[in-house]
Amino acid sequence: MQNLVSMRQVNKDEILRLIDLAAQIEQGKIKPDLSGKLGALLFFEPSTRTLFSFDTAIKRMGGNSIVMAGAGSTSVKKGESLADTLMTINQYADFIVMRHKVEGAARLATEVVDIPVINAGDGTNQHPTQAMLDLYSIFKTQGTLQNLTIAMIGDLRLGRTVHSLAQALSEFNPTFYFASPGHLQMPRYIKDELRAKNVRFEEVEDIKPIIPKLDVMYVTRIQKERFAVLEDYEKVKDAYIITPDVLTRVKDNFVLMHPLPRVNEITTDVDKERYAYYFQQARNGVFMRQAIISQLLQLV
């Protein structure tokens, strides 16, 4: 692996290898040494969580970072092409972590620079490190990725996280339930891909009956910033709200995940429940990003 741009290009063995590496880093069995290396965190689109997670991962391994947060004050605003910006950064850094609102921007980056590129989100397309940390979290809590029953709830149309995750899990014989308000259903191309791989999935409106079957529930935020008309957002934002009452009949191994940030789709009184896993999930992200950087820079 030279770059990590899309889960489409990460096979089952690579997923399991990265999970194993993240676990060994978390347990202190492997301590990758990133000292003397510089990561360029190019966040053309703002993000606090992913940016901090990567920066933490870099610094935990003794590396350094240069950070661009938002394109507002940079030459991008002056009309510089993305390729030129990247070729300049290529002269400074040892690897690039990049978030951009334009789909395919990270793929373009891999074609103009000769240092590793990690896609930290490109528009509504891919967010592979989130998918990898989700897979790591599922593996940690379930002991396997194989044969799990997983519900994905919320914005399944525009939320890139659920697309990458569904694609990645489809290699592990899952059963999926999808619940989303109105027009925010899982896109057809994802459903076509799942059908082609004979993955069992069902789109449901009422989530109550499926809850006792679930190993994992993955809730996503209805993303206000992706709605052109505010009224449309208001109509669907409260469609699925997870409270402790919704989750009374869950299996012992059940976990509730969320990529964060949450707004109101999981009420705060859920946080104290045994199955509330989203903050550990964020913590797992640092170990997984350490694993990904180590792998791409061949530190391990």
Place this chain on the structure above:
Amino acid sequence: MTPVKEKLKVDPIKSGTVIDHITAGKALVIADVLNLNPPENLMMIGVNLHSRKMGAKDILKIENRRLTEDEMNSIALISPTATIIAIKDFVVVEKRHPAIPDTISDKLICPNPNCVTNVEQIPTRFEVVDRDPVSVRCHYCEKKYAIQDVQFKF
């Protein structure tokens, strides 16, 4: 509409290319993609002609023009059934059934307005994911489209 008997309508050409067995209604699209300028290329277009094999078909006859490999690939995407016939002095010198390519470089426009190929000045690239019917996936934004939903660059 009943297809028109071809023989009554289309004359042979001396030298050039005949594109036969075009999916009915696609001849004008092919003419556009081949960038045929009438003053330079004498061209005959038959639309919705009778075909025993296909029911209805289109046909294109172009004087003094041979097609490149690249152009034939484009035709395969628009009409996989097309036969491309090279003519010299009224004689057929070559007959080809163009194949749908695996990748398509800088011929299509990605329909996704938020794709990097529509924002930055870079060539487009698509991978063919299904062949019957043809669908393609953008190498950059990874969105998949049926070929009829994708515009060609002219």
